[in-house]
Amino acid sequence: xxxxxxxxxxxxxxxxxxxxxxxxxxxxxxxxxxxxxxxxxxxxxxxxxxxxxxxxxxxxxxxxxxxxxxxxxxxxxxxxxxxxxxxxxxxxxxxxxxxxxxxxxxxxxxxxxxxxxxxxxxxxxxxxxxxxxxxxxxxxxxxxxxxx
Amino acid sequence: xxxxxxxxxxxxxxxxxxxxxxxxxxxxxxxxxxxxxxxxxxxxxxxxxxxxxxxxxxxxxxxxxxxxxxxxxxxxxxxxxxxxxxxxxxxxxxxxxxxxxxxxxxxxxxxxxxxxxxxxxxxxxxxxxxxxxxxxxxxxxxxxxxxx
Numbered sequence: 001x002x003x004x005x006x007x008x009x010x011x012x013x014x015x016x017x018x019x020x021x022x023x024x025x026x027x028x029x030x031x032x033x034x035x036x037x038x039x040x041x042x043x044x045x046x047x048x049x050x051x052x053x054x055x056x057x058x059x060x061x062x063x064x065x066x067x068x069x070x071x072x073x074x075x076x077x078x079x080x081x082x083x084x085x086x087x088x089x090x091x092x093x094x095x096x097x098x099x100x101x102x103x104x105x106x107x108x109x110x111x112x113x114x115x116x117x118x119x120x121x122x123x124x125x126x127x128x129x130x131x132x133x134x135x136x137x138x139x140x141x142x143x144x145x146x147x148x
Numbered sequence: 149x150x151x152x153x154x155x156x157x158x159x160x161x162x163x164x165x166x167x168x169x170x171x172x173x174x175x176x177x178x179x180x181x182x183x184x185x186x187x188x189x190x191x192x193x194x195x196x197x198x199x200x201x202x203x204x205x206x207x208x209x210x211x212x213x214x215x216x217x218x219x220x221x222x223x224x225x226x227x228x229x230x231x232x233x234x235x236x237x238x239x240x241x242x243x244x245x246x247x248x249x250x251x252x253x254x255x256x257x258x259x260x261x262x263x264x265x266x267x268x269x270x271x272x273x274x275x276x277x278x279x280x281x282x283x284x285x286x287x288x289x290x291x292x293x294x295x296x
Binding site for chain 1: 155156165166167168169170181183185189190191192194195207208209210235237238239240241242246247248258259260262265266267268269270271272273274275276278279280281282283
């Protein structure tokens with residue numbers, strides 16, 4: 001494996017928040033949180049993590065790469081399913097520990113077959129029933145896409 | 149302090165992903181990630197964390213509550229600034245470890261004075277310069293809002 005990409009270390013708060021230097025603040029596990037939204041609809045498609053290598057690859061290729069904590073592996077979104085994410089724009093938040101990418105999503109982002117991972121609503125209100133409400137239909141059959 | 153709210157523990161994967169029981173999967177620190185988007189524009193406003201108490205309060209009151217890791221405290225968004233978030237809809241993701249709330253944001257979500265915390269873009273492309281580009285203007289003066 002080649003040398004992992006280096007980002008400059010985060011500095012003091014003023015520079016982090018008001019500067020133009022991109023100095024992502026990776027957590028103790030070397031990860032930043034990434035939110036992917038549909039560039040057209042604004043819908044949140046998924047929340048995942050990137051390590052320095054995934055972040056560098058996403059920037060250089062314009063395709064979304066993540067780091068899977070469960071599999072302990074770098075992962076190009078869509079490698080198995082074909083459901084890639086072309087990155088239209090990348091943003092970083094004030095303290096540089098979260099990334100937002102606006103993407104053109106091929107197929108569906110969720111391994112369950114839905115367009116978005118957020119396919120269930122949580123009812124609100126005092127004493128609200130903790131019963132989820134399905135909002136989105138499947139856009140693909142996960143059994144046909146993920147073959148073991 | 150009253151007894152912290154209890155959510156049922158997450159079960160097996162099938163129920164977690166395809167069931168209607170809301171069983172949020174808190175991490176080792178007792179937190180879930182929460183993404184807040186502007187209900188009107190779809191813009192990502194902020195990424196923060198909720199513990200069980202913040203999540204329960206958000207559900208019961210319809211106003212966004214978070215847990216501040218740096219301050220180690222429960223926090224109603226807008227308590228200091230007045231920039232509250234009225235929750236229009238709450239969603240949970242497939243494995244129930246991330247929450248998405250669509251909110252009506254009063255003022256700006258970011259403590260730096262911008263509407264969104266994601267006010268800087270990261271240039272994309274092979275060999276892209278790691279120089280951030282400011283995209284959003286301030287909507288309020290943080291010095292006037294956060295008085296020590």
